[in-house]
Amino acid sequence: QKEVEQNSGPLSVPEGAIASLNCTYSDRGSQSFFWYRQYSGKSPELIMFIYSNGDKEDGRFTAQLNKASQYVSLLIRDSQPSDSATYLCAAHNYGQNFVFGPGTRLSVLP
Amino acid sequence: DAGITQSPRYKITETGRQVTLMCHQTWSHSYMFWYRQDLGHGLRLIYYSAAADITDKGEVPDGYVVSRSKTENFPLTLESATRSQTSVYFCASSPGKETQYFGPGTRLLVL
Numbered sequence: 249q250k251e252v253e254q255n256s257g258p259l260s261v262p263e264g265a266i267a268s269l270n271c272t273y274s275d276r277g278s279q280s281f282f283w284y285r286q287y288s289g290k291s292p293e294l295i296m297f298i299y300s301n302g303d304k305e306d307g308r309f310t311a312q313l314n315k316a317s318q319y320v321s322l323l324i325r326d327s328q329p330s331d332s333a334t335y336l337c338a339a340h341n342y343g344q345n346f347v348f349g350p351g352t353r354l355s356v357l358p
Numbered sequence: 359d360a361g362i363t364q365s366p367r368y369k370i371t372e373t374g375r376q377v378t379l380m381c382h383q384t385w386s387h388s389y390m391f392w393y394r395q396d397l398g399h400g401l402r403l404i405y406y407s408a409a410a411d412i413t414d415k416g417e418v419p420d421g422y423v424v425s426r427s428k429t430e431n432f433p434l435t436l437e438s439a440t441r442s443q444t445s446v447y448f449c450a451s452s453p454g455k456e457t458q459y460f461g462p463g464t465r466l467l468v469l
Contacts (some may be wrong), residue, residue, distance in 0.1 A: 291463050294459070
């Protein structure tokens with residue numbers, strides 16, 4: 249059974265701090281990784297994706313991938329209360345379907 | 359408006375009834391997906407479709423039927439609803455089986 253694991257949280261950080269969200273995956277064939285944000289009662293929305301080992305930055309968000317350790321992370325710099333949401337990690341093995349993690353709930357405290 | 363829509367947004371039904379959830383996208387994306395989201399389980403794939411008239415099972419297909427006669431529509435039918443099918447259902451589309459874009463969801467309650 250291919251799995252993506254995330255700490256369910258809640259992860260609480262003060263406003264302005266860096267939030268670090270982590271994800272591990274079991275399928276070594278996974279080649280692309282996605283982070284979605286989901287506000288309560290809403291649908292998931294794509295934040296960013298990463299294919300290559302290393303870091304990928306987009307505004308306040310940085311995705312990090314380490315395929316050897318089967319580890320993906322999302323860093324949110326200068327966290328804002330509006331970042332409070334559940335963050336879903338997904339892994340994709342080409343030719344197969346997405347596998348989503350259960351999500352980590354982030355709370356940014358004013 | 360362009361995008362992906364789902365209807366109804368909320369549905370209450372009774373055990374044993376047939377229910378159809380609709381999904382419509384205007385992007386002409388090839389791929390469409392149906393997920394259910396339950397506390398503790400995250401998003402689980404029910405069915406997906408690579409193109410019109412091509413569908414395939416996901417992780418949890420039992421009790422569900424799909425069809426895709428047109429590229430833009432991907433209805434999901436619960437043939438005989440059960441309480442365990444109470445969930446939030448999300449439809450998604452993708453141009454190439456990646457970077458999925460989600461609809462607003464349908465909250466289904468089976469009594």
